[in-house]
Amino acid sequence: xxEVTQTPSHQVTQMGQEVILRCVPISNHLYFYWYRQxxxxxxxxxxxxxxxxxxxxxxxxxxxxxxxxxxxxxFTLKIRSTKLEDSAMYFCAxxxxxxxxxxxxxxxxxxxxx
Amino acid sequence: AQRVTQPExxxxxxxxxxxxxxxxxxxxxxxELFWYxxxxxxxxxxxLRHISRESIKGFTADLNKGETSFHLKKPFAQEEDSAMYYCAxxxxxxxxxxxxxxxxxxxxxxxx
Numbered sequence: 001x002x003e004v005t006q007t008p009s010h011q012v013t014q015m016g017q018e019v020i021l022r023c024v025p026i027s028n029h030l031y032f033y034w035y036r037q038x039x040x041x042x043x044x045x046x047x048x049x050x051x052x053x054x055x056x057x058x059x060x061x062x063x064x065x066x067x068x069x070x071x072x073x074x075f076t077l078k079i080r081s082t083k084l085e086d087s088a089m090y091f092c093a094x095x096x097x098x099x100x101x102x103x104x105x106x107x108x109x110x111x112x113x114x
Numbered sequence: 115a116q117r118v119t120q121p122e123x124x125x126x127x128x129x130x131x132x133x134x135x136x137x138x139x140x141x142x143x144x145x146e147l148f149w150y151x152x153x154x155x156x157x158x159x160x161x162l163r164h165i166s167r168e169s170i171k172g173f174t175a176d177l178n179k180g181e182t183s184f185h186l187k188k189p190f191a192q193e194e195d196s197a198m199y200y201c202a203x204x205x206x207x208x209x210x211x212x213x214x215x216x217x218x219x220x221x222x223x224x225x226x
Contacts, residue, residue: 043219
């Protein structure tokens with residue numbers, strides 16, 4: 001059964017550094033999402049992406065964040081200048097098409113900003 | 115604003131006992147509700163959604179619009195049910211976004 005994959009599984013970075021988190025959604029899916037979960041808190045929506053553009057973003061998704069689908073398979077989340085409070089688990093998800101509301105999640109990338 | 119509330123952080127039950135994981139929501143439109151489960155060291159995975167009205171692994175959930183609830187139930191808990199359970203609501207935000215709003219989750223621990 002196809003699955004969403006994410007790399008790396010863990011990343012440690014220094015405050016102020018740029019990080020890129022990578023996701024490979026399920027191949028025939030059209031809608032892509034990033035969520036994050038700070039330790040002990042709820043899973044929070046960051047951004048959704050469709051047809052090569054952002055369709056919705058939360059207030060968390062400020063100018064430090066960007067997303068890209070550089071080729072036909074990868075979907076990336078870039079944090080330009082990481083802050084301590086960016087430390088979290090980041091989940092990628094994908095969804096098929098209209099009428100298919102179920103989102104399929106990747107295993108997550110645990111980001112630690114020191 | 116939409117919100118999902120799971121009042122219990124941790125729920126411990128004995129094997130064979132009934133389980134009820136509570137979920138309440140607030141949403142102005144017609145919500146679509148889900149239960150996602152996360153077993154230890156595994157990814158979030160869909161357990162069930164209200165519109166399919168199915169039973170998965172013995173779990174059921176009924177949407178009660180009057181009480182704005184979507185509680186998850188199972189008559190007889192099994193050890194393998196121990197996991198983190200998240201209630202989630204989807205909303206249409208334009209351009210087919212369907213972002214998910216999650217509750218904080220309830221950790222179910224089934225005692226042998």
